[in-house]
Amino acid sequence: HIIVNCEDILVVRVLIDNRSALNVCPMSTLECLNVDTSLIHPTTIIIKAFDGTFRKVQGEIELAIGVGPMSFMVKFQVIKVDSPYNLLIGRPWP
Secondary structure: OEEEEEOOEEEEEEEEOOOOOOOEEEHHHHHHOOOOHHHOEOOOOEEEOOOOOEEEOOEEEEEEEEEOOEEEEEEEEEEOOOOOOOEEEOOOOO
16 A cells, blocks of 8 residues: 545545556545545445445545655545555556
């Protein structure tokens, strides 16, 4: 796991998992980032969570992510789940 800059805040415990088809942001992380939740766009996606259960996605949101000297806009699936990671960056991301 790594540390990234997300919306100008350092976020620890970020997992990069190239086997994952999605980028996942737990709702608790989004709340800690003080991101306006009205920016979450509705979706009907259901995903398999970290604990193996299936969860309804709360929505999608694009967040500015900085990894080293590079910056990207990354679309995340927002879910309400207890997670050992603050963000999961899978595919696709630049």
